[in-house]
Amino acid sequence: MSDDDVNRIDCPRCDRPIRAVSSTGPGTHRAHPCGHLVSVAFARWASSKSDDETDTP
Numbered sequence: 846m847s848d849d850d851v852n853r854i855d856c857p858r859c860d861r862p863i864r865a866v867s868s869t870g871p872g873t874h875r876a877h878p879c880g881h882l883v884s885v886a887f888a889r890w891a892s893s894k895s896d897d898e899t900d901t902p
């Protein structure tokens with residue numbers, strides 16, 4: 846039983862699970878740990894998902 850499946854984010858480029866998305870500039874967002882560049886929309890969606898996860902007790 847794992848909650849990871851519910852909040853799992855897959856990289857749109859390689860389909861690997863993403864643990865974090867970091868922004869290195871305007872319009873430049875990188876997925877970790879695979880290191881692929883992702884779109885702004887994806888980065889927002891991913892960060893809102895992880896915010897949700899950490900916000901929930």
Ligand SMILES: [Zn+2]
Nearest residue numbers: 856859879881
């Ligand atoms: Zn990737």
